[in-house]
Amino acid sequence: MTLLPDLQQLIDRAAGRHGVPGAAIAVGAGGELAEAATGVVNRNTGVEATPDSVFQIGSVTKVWTASLVMQLAAEGLVDLDEPVRRYLPEFGVLDESASVSVTVRQLLSHTGGFDGDLFEDTGRGDDAIDKLIAFMRANARQVHPPGAMFSYCNAGYCVLGALIARLRGTTWEAALRERMIEPLGVTQMALYAEEAVLFRAAAGHIGESQSVFPRWQLPQSNAPAGSTPCAAPRELVRLGRMFLADGVAEDGTRVLPAGTFEAMRTPQVTLPDMGPRPAYAWGLGLMIFDWNSVPLIGHDGGTPGQTTTWRIVPDRDVVAAVNVNGGPAWAFIDEVLTEVLEAVAGVKMPARVTPPTTPVPFRPVAGRYSVPLATYEVTPVDDGLEVTAIPKGFAAQVDGEVKTVRFLPLGGDRFVAAEPDEGVHPQIAFLQDGRYLYTTRAVPREE
Structure with a gap:
C-alpha cells in the first residue's frame, strides 16, 4: 500500500487556498516515505519547487546542535550540569554571577536567563561565533536568574556552537558535517550560501506583496541556532528516523549513543500553559507535546519568509517535516499536518486558540x-x-x-x-x- 497517495493533491489544494509561494513535505511511516512539493522556490525566477528543494530550516537546526552536545556528553567531554565556563572560559554575560553559574543543560533547555536574540553580524569568517561570544560579554543582559524559568534563547545555542567547536578543535559547521550529516547519509543539505546554490534553494517571501526577501543568508554568528542551514524535508525525516532507531542511521551507522533520544525528550522545564496545541515542556533541544494523550516531539524554525515544522510521533513510528517559503505558512501547515498525522498516525491535532465569542473578565496590564x-x-x-x-x-x-x-x-x-x-x-x-x-x-x- 502506497503511503499517502493523495499527498500531492492535499498540498496543492492547501497552497492554493492559503496563497503560499511554495512548499515541500516529507512523511516517514515505518519503512515508507512519501514526498511532495508545490509552487515555486522563488517567485522572481519561477523555479518550480520539488521534493529535493532545500529550504532554510531555521531553529530546527537546534536539534542538530543539541545532538552534537549529547555526543560530547556521552564521550565524557562535557557534563551537562557543569558551568559552561568550565569548557568555554571566555563565555560571559553582563551579570558576572550568571556568567560563572550557567550550565550546559540550562542552555540546551532555554533556561540560561540572558538575552536570547543577539543577531550581531560578525562577518563570514570561521571566527564569527567567537566574535559573538565576545559581543555577549558586554551586551547580554540577564533577564531572569539561571534555571528560574523558560525563555527561548538563540544566543544560548550560539554558545553551545562555540563550545562544540572548541572541544572538537574545529568549526561548528565542520563538526556538524563530520559527526551528523555524513554519518546520517544526508545529501540535500547546505550550511553556507555557496553550498546552497548547488541545490534548488528556496527564497523567503515577505509582506502582503510576497516579495522575495533580499538577503538570503543571515549572520553566520548565529548558525548553531539556525541562521544558515537549509535542507530538504526528507533529510529532517531521516534525522527523525535516526532518533526513533535509538541513534542508528538507516545504513546501520551509530550516530548517537543508545538512550540519547530518551534523554533529550525528557522534560527539563514546563512552559506556561498556552492551551493544548503548543508544546507543554522543553527537553534537551526538543519541544514536547501532548496532543489528545499522544506524545509528540519536534521543533519549529523560521527565517524571514521561511517556516519549517518537524514532528516525531514516537509511539506510531512516524516523522513529518514541512517547509514553506512565505504567505500564511502556519495556516498551510495546520491544514496539511491535520490530515497527514491523522491518516498515518491516528493523531488528532488540537485546535489552535481563537478569540473568545463572549467577553472574558481580565485584569488590565500596562x-x-x-x-x-x-x-x-x-x-x-x-x-x-x-x-x-x-x-x-x-x-x-x-x-x-x-x-x-x-x-x-x-x-x-x-x-x-x-x-x-x-x-x-x-x-x-x-x-x-x-x-x-x-x-x-x-x-x-x-x-
Missing part, C-alpha cells in the same frame, strides 16, 4: 517591555489590550514597521490576538504579576 529585537508598549482598552511592537536592531532591518495588535483576554493572564497573523492567532501571557510579557521569550518590563 507597561513597556523590551528585548534586543523589539520594545512592546502595552495599553489597556475596553475589551482587552493593545500591544504596539517597535522593532529594533536586526528586526528593524527585516521589517521596520511599527505594528499595533489588539489582544483579547482568555482568562487568567493569557490573551489572544483579535486578528490572525500567518493564518493563526498569536497568544501572549503575563508572568510574575506582569513582570514579564511572555511570547515564548520572557520579555522584562522596563522599570
Whole structure:
C-alpha cells in the first residue's frame, strides 16, 4: 500500500487556498516515505519547487546542535550540569554571577536567563561565533536568574556552537558535517550560501506583496541556532528516523549513543500553559507535546519568509517535516499536518486558540517591555489590550514597521490576538504579576 497517495493533491489544494509561494513535505511511516512539493522556490525566477528543494530550516537546526552536545556528553567531554565556563572560559554575560553559574543543560533547555536574540553580524569568517561570544560579554543582559524559568534563547545555542567547536578543535559547521550529516547519509543539505546554490534553494517571501526577501543568508554568528542551514524535508525525516532507531542511521551507522533520544525528550522545564496545541515542556533541544494523550516531539524554525515544522510521533513510528517559503505558512501547515498525522498516525491535532465569542473578565496590564529585537508598549482598552511592537536592531532591518495588535483576554493572564497573523492567532501571557510579557521569550518590563 502506497503511503499517502493523495499527498500531492492535499498540498496543492492547501497552497492554493492559503496563497503560499511554495512548499515541500516529507512523511516517514515505518519503512515508507512519501514526498511532495508545490509552487515555486522563488517567485522572481519561477523555479518550480520539488521534493529535493532545500529550504532554510531555521531553529530546527537546534536539534542538530543539541545532538552534537549529547555526543560530547556521552564521550565524557562535557557534563551537562557543569558551568559552561568550565569548557568555554571566555563565555560571559553582563551579570558576572550568571556568567560563572550557567550550565550546559540550562542552555540546551532555554533556561540560561540572558538575552536570547543577539543577531550581531560578525562577518563570514570561521571566527564569527567567537566574535559573538565576545559581543555577549558586554551586551547580554540577564533577564531572569539561571534555571528560574523558560525563555527561548538563540544566543544560548550560539554558545553551545562555540563550545562544540572548541572541544572538537574545529568549526561548528565542520563538526556538524563530520559527526551528523555524513554519518546520517544526508545529501540535500547546505550550511553556507555557496553550498546552497548547488541545490534548488528556496527564497523567503515577505509582506502582503510576497516579495522575495533580499538577503538570503543571515549572520553566520548565529548558525548553531539556525541562521544558515537549509535542507530538504526528507533529510529532517531521516534525522527523525535516526532518533526513533535509538541513534542508528538507516545504513546501520551509530550516530548517537543508545538512550540519547530518551534523554533529550525528557522534560527539563514546563512552559506556561498556552492551551493544548503548543508544546507543554522543553527537553534537551526538543519541544514536547501532548496532543489528545499522544506524545509528540519536534521543533519549529523560521527565517524571514521561511517556516519549517518537524514532528516525531514516537509511539506510531512516524516523522513529518514541512517547509514553506512565505504567505500564511502556519495556516498551510495546520491544514496539511491535520490530515497527514491523522491518516498515518491516528493523531488528532488540537485546535489552535481563537478569540473568545463572549467577553472574558481580565485584569488590565500596562507597561513597556523590551528585548534586543523589539520594545512592546502595552495599553489597556475596553475589551482587552493593545500591544504596539517597535522593532529594533536586526528586526528593524527585516521589517521596520511599527505594528499595533489588539489582544483579547482568555482568562487568567493569557490573551489572544483579535486578528490572525500567518493564518493563526498569536497568544501572549503575563508572568510574575506582569513582570514579564511572555511570547515564548520572557520579555522584562522596563522599570
